[in-house]
Amino acid sequence: MKSIEVARLTEEGELKRFMVELLQRSPAQQTEVMVTEWDSALTRFANNGIHQNVAERDVSVRVRVVKDGKTGVASINQMNESAASDVLNRAVAIAELQPKGEVVPMPGPAKSQRVETWSDATASATPEERADFVEAICARAKRAGLKAFGAYSTGAEQLAIANSLGVLHHHRSTKATVNSVVMGEAGSGYADRGAIDVRQLDKNDLADEVIDKAQRNQNAQPIEPGVYEVVLEEYAVAEMLEFMSFTGFSALAAQEDRSFMRPGERITGESVNIWDDGVDPSGVPTPFDFEGVPKQRVNLIEGGVASGLVYDMQTAQRAGRQSTGHGLPAPNTEGPFAVNLFMGPGTTPKADLASDIKRGIWVTRFWYVRVVHPKASIITGMTREGTFLIENGRITRPVKDLRFTQSMLDALNGTLAISQSTKLEISEYLGAARVPAVRLKAFTFTS
Amino acid sequence: MKDLAEAALNAAQIKGAAYADVRLDERVQQDITVKNGQLAAVSDDASEGFGVRVLVDGAWGFAGSARLKQDEVQEVVERAIRIARASARARSVPVDLGPPVTSRGHYRTPVEHDPFTVPLTEKVELLLRADQAMGAVKGVTIREGSMEFIKQTKVFASTEGAYTEQELYESGAGIEATATSPDEVQNRSYPNSFGRHQGAGGYEYITALELDRHGQRIGEEAVALLLAPQCPSGVRTLILDASQVALQVHESCGHPTELDRVFGMEAAYAGTSFMTPEKLKHLQYGSPKVSITADALTPTGLGTFGWDDEGVPAQRSFLIQEGLFVGYLTSRETASVLGQQSNGTMRADGWNRIPLIRMTNVSLQPGDSTLEQMIAETKDGVYMETNRSWSIDDKRLNFQFGTQLAYEIVNGKRGRMLKNATYAGITPEFWNSCDAVGGKSEWQVWGLANCGKGQPPQVAHVAHGAAPTRFQNVKVGILK
Numbered sequence: 071m072k073s074i075e076v077a078r079l080t081e082e083g084e085l086k087r088f089m090v091e092l093l094q095r096s097p098a099q100q101t102e103v104m105v106t107e108w109d110s111a112l113t114r115f116a117n118n119g120i121h122q123n124v125a126e127r128d129v130s131v132r133v134r135v136v137k138d139g140k141t142g143v144a145s146i147n148q149m150n151e152s153a154a155s156d157v158l159n160r161a162v163a164i165a166e167l168q169p170k171g172e173v174v175p176m177p178g179p180a181k182s183q184r185v186e187t188w189s190d191a192t193a194s195a196t197p198e199e200r201a202d203f204v205e206a207i208c209a210r211a212k213r214a215g216l217k218a219f220g221a222y223s224t225g226a227e228q229l230a231i232a233n234s235l236g237v238l239h240h241h242r243s244t245k246a247t248v249n250s251v252v253m254g255e256a257g258s259g260y261a262d263r264g265a266i267d268v269r270q271l272d273k274n275d276l277a278d279e280v281i282d283k284a285q286r287n288q289n290a291q292p293i294e295p296g297v298y299e300v301v302l303e304e305y306a307v308a309e310m311l312e313f314m315s316f317t318g319f320s321a322l323a324a325q326e327d328r329s330f331m332r333p334g335e336r337i338t339g340e341s342v343n344i345w346d347d348g349v350d351p352s353g354v355p356t357p358f359d360f361e362g363v364p365k366q367r368v369n370l371i372e373g374g375v376a377s378g379l380v381y382d383m384q385t386a387q388r389a390g391r392q393s394t395g396h397g398l399p400a401p402n403t404e405g406p407f408a409v410n411l412f413m414g415p416g417t418t419p420k421a422d423l424a425s426d427i428k429r430g431i432w433v434t435r436f437w438y439v440r441v442v443h444p445k446a447s448i449i450t451g452m453t454r455e456g457t458f459l460i461e462n463g464r465i466t467r468p469v470k471d472l473r474f475t476q477s478m479l480d481a482l483n484g485t486l487a488i489s490q491s492t493k494l495e496i497s498e499y500l501g502a503a504r505v506p507a508v509r510l511k512a513f514t515f516t517s
Numbered sequence: 518m519k520d521l522a523e524a525a526l527n528a529a530q531i532k533g534a535a536y537a538d539v540r541l542d543e544r545v546q547q548d549i550t551v552k553n554g555q556l557a558a559v560s561d562d563a564s565e566g567f568g569v570r571v572l573v574d575g576a577w578g579f580a581g582s583a584r585l586k587q588d589e590v591q592e593v594v595e596r597a598i599r600i601a602r603a604s605a606r607a608r609s610v611p612v613d614l615g616p617p618v619t620s621r622g623h624y625r626t627p628v629e630h631d632p633f634t635v636p637l638t639e640k641v642e643l644l645l646r647a648d649q650a651m652g653a654v655k656g657v658t659i660r661e662g663s664m665e666f667i668k669q670t671k672v673f674a675s676t677e678g679a680y681t682e683q684e685l686y687e688s689g690a691g692i693e694a695t696a697t698s699p700d701e702v703q704n705r706s707y708p709n710s711f712g713r714h715q716g717a718g719g720y721e722y723i724t725a726l727e728l729d730r731h732g733q734r735i736g737e738e739a740v741a742l743l744l745a746p747q748c749p750s751g752v753r754t755l756i757l758d759a760s761q762v763a764l765q766v767h768e769s770c771g772h773p774t775e776l777d778r779v780f781g782m783e784a785a786y787a788g789t790s791f792m793t794p795e796k797l798k799h800l801q802y803g804s805p806k807v808s809i810t811a812d813a814l815t816p817t818g819l820g821t822f823g824w825d826d827e828g829v830p831a832q833r834s835f836l837i838q839e840g841l842f843v844g845y846l847t848s849r850e851t852a853s854v855l856g857q858q859s860n861g862t863m864r865a866d867g868w869n870r871i872p873l874i875r876m877t878n879v880s881l882q883p884g885d886s887t888l889e890q891m892i893a894e895t896k897d898g899v900y901m902e903t904n905r906s907w908s909i910d911d912k913r914l915n916f917q918f919g920t921q922l923a924y925e926i927v928n929g930k931r932g933r934m935l936k937n938a939t940y941a942g943i944t945p946e947f948w949n950s951c952d953a954v955g956g957k958s959e960w961q962v963w964g965l966a967n968c969g970k971g972q973p974p975q976v977a978h979v980a981h982g983a984a985p986t987r988f989q990n991v992k993v994g995i996l997k
Contacts, residue, residue: 112973116781119609123600124579126869143560147583160561167637171556197603205607219785221972251785326659327697401558403550440906442919445702450917452910473915475995498974516995517941
């Protein structure tokens with residue numbers, strides 16, 4: 071029974087042959103082909119039982135051609151000779167039918183660092199294994215008089231990119247993630263885990279955290295909105311970093327005068343260090359970007375000072391410098407994106423972050439965060455599944471979820487302590503962030 | 518297509534499925550972006566595949582593949598069955614789908630002008646004309662315009678005998694002007710935010726937008742916003758334009774009436790709902806001015822189709838009737854729990870996803886007022902237009918929205934332009950404070966092509982009919 075569950079991806083040699091043949095067939099002056107292929111499964115549970123359980127296999131072949139100073143992009147989700155002809159012809163036809171535009175340059179060949187992100191155990195995870203994991207969490211919740219909800223996914227994928235200037239990169243990876251909300255009659259808790267190797271996901275460890283949080287978060291009472299000292303757990307910090315990346319770390323945002331980054335200026339507390347590193351094995355590495363440029367580490371905020379931005383081929387050309395390997399798939403009008411984020415740890419045990427707080431709020435996670443004012447880095451959102459009052463250094467009681475409207479830079483400017491441990495948070499869409507928990511001097515809750 | 522569908526259903530039944538359905542889906546999509554006077558991106562994407570959903574021992578399994586081959590069908594069915602058996606080991610209650618659904622037929626979006634036959638150059642030229650109009654305004658720093666066209670062909674077949682074929686078309690376009698200063702980024706877009714305005718229809722939908730006629734106005738507004746005063750904080754009368762009302766309906770009525778959310782099926786991701794079953798026909802959700810329908814028959818709506826992805830025919834039902842909460846958006850599985858039949862809202866965002874309860878065209882029914890009348894009747898208020906940011910809690914109660922543009926209203930007249938306007942509230946309090954809704958002449962269907970839900974994530978294209986609407990005693994201007 072195991073055999074049909076091994077992730078079925080095209081063999082690397084066959085994949086590369088397909089790409090090279092497609093490039094050779096192209097009539098354009100420059101051609102790029104990117105293939106992403108994935109085989110993934112997800113088991114979803116609610117009310118202590120599995121209610122949705124899915125699997126898919128798919129591929130995307132994306133071709134960009136540059137012909138006479140004009141660019142065309144087309145994609146197809148088949149990988150065979152007729153699909154190659156079809157997608158190439160469509161890309162060329164688009165290029166031929168349009169006026170000249172700005173041509174995004176293609177990179178030449180460069181060696182990328184090899185990083186190991188494959189686990190046979192993840193690639194061959196079965197529905198029975200996923201069901202057993204889920205059943206264990208549900209059983210623990212049930213024994214505690216609670217209900218478990220969540221999703222557990224395993225998957226394998228490969229990304230390959232080649233162009234007519236000689237680039238030919240290939241990378242394969244696996245990923246396993248689980249998230250869970252556990253609810254009682256009057257409150258809930260949250261926990262998640264993610265890893266390249268599914269065997270690193272510990273169901274008991276996850277159940278311990280989410281059940282404990284749910285049990286402590288019952289019968290929350292409202293608290294007056296206002297400015298509070300806070301502890302943000304890693305879940306909240308990771309989300310904040312993603313929004314900083316989205317609004318500020320891109321060279322395009324800076325070139326278009328939309329970014330909050332002020333190069334060389336101190337914009338957060340001195341203890342804050344944030345960087346992007348696509349090859350650090352403690353994150354979810356990918357050695358090259360979607361334009362085929364090897365990833366470089368970029369220090370974004372160093373000792374509180376805005377120190378760097380991420381570039382793709384287009385923004386690098388405009389700035390007269392090299393891409394840092396943060397390009398998105400063509401055609402891309404959104405600019406480069408930092409997707410392998412890290413925030414440096416501090417020296418405080420996480421359990422001690424609240425110990426000097428006289429009156430403050432402990433936040434487990436954020437929900438529905440949106441940008442209110444990009445240049446002032448103001449976001450709004452709600453707290454969710456574990457918001458607690460801190461009094462005289464101790465968590466004393468749960469409080470009703472609060473809406474915050476807060477400048478991220480102002481919040482980090484008041485960084486009082488950073489946990490010595492960090493946690494990997496794998497993004498739902500792209501990349502991951504490894505972050506600590508933080509204690510911040512002032513955070514504005516508006517309702 | 519039909520052969521593959523039959524093969525999948527036969528294989529599923531032989532392997533022990535009590536129920537099975539298969540969807541074969543082919544989608545082509547063209548996207549065009551013009552930025553700062555240049556063609557920035559054109560792409561042409563195609564995707565096809567099939568998904569098989571099976572019920573075994575009262576539990577669901579689903580598998581999908583892009584390979585439309587007979588041997589792949591057998592393997593995918595086997596995978597779905599095995600997944601369903603694993604689900605059964607840890608399910609809570611067996612799935613009951615209620616009465617069988619045996620729909621048969623063909624549906625095609627009414628299209629006057631197939632957008633895929635319109636030359637690319639014509640589309641680009643229209644966007645460039647709009648771009649030029651924005652560029653003529655001094656101070657506009659970023660101009661962007663985009664179009665999107667989708668054609669989806671899907672076949673649905675089930676072991677209950679349903680077999681439907683649908684050809685669905687979407688066309689959308691929009692423009693946006695941005696102005697920046699050392700402290701501000703201000704943007705204005707037309708006709709809506711989120712990149713564009715989209716509807717079920719052909720190129721006639723784009724032509725009717727007259728994008729090039731609005732470029733200069735939004736450019737001027739974006740620049741003027743840089744110097745406009747901040748929207749002051751306070752409790753005021755609030756008048757929203759129709760597009761913002763559409764999003765308000767989406768977030769605070771559409772999502773909380775999804776019955777799968779109510780039953781906890783989205784609890785670990787999108788959240789739950791405050792509109793629990795004991796409130797049905799008891800909760801005074803809004804004032805008597807507020808009636809909201811789910812109507813999959815609305816012309817040009819992105820939630821308009823022949824049948825949903827369980828084969829249930831498109832239909833219209835009330836969610837809110839004169840303020841009273843009277844109905845949910847349902848699926849076969851969730852409706853049967855309440856002793857009801859599905860009202861046909863299950864949609865998947867492609868062959869590789871299971872259908873979920875999704876809004877169709879969830880619309881605030883027109884009232885009898887007009888925007889000018891609402892303003893004339895308002896002594897101290899704020900008018901807000903076009904969404905800029907949106908956020909709501911996981912039960913859909915506590916919300917905060919920001920808009921691109923606002924005007925103060927003083928003694929029945931539109932006053933100064935205001936920037937960075939926001940408003941916040943609690944859903945039932947807010948809708949109960951509604952005292953005027955615009956009439957049919959100002960009522961419009963707004964397409965929303967970015968509604969996220971589910972794990973793995975799905976994006977639905979939905980729509981909302983709305984007109985300008987007025988609310989009393991609303992907290993506005995959160996930013997100081």
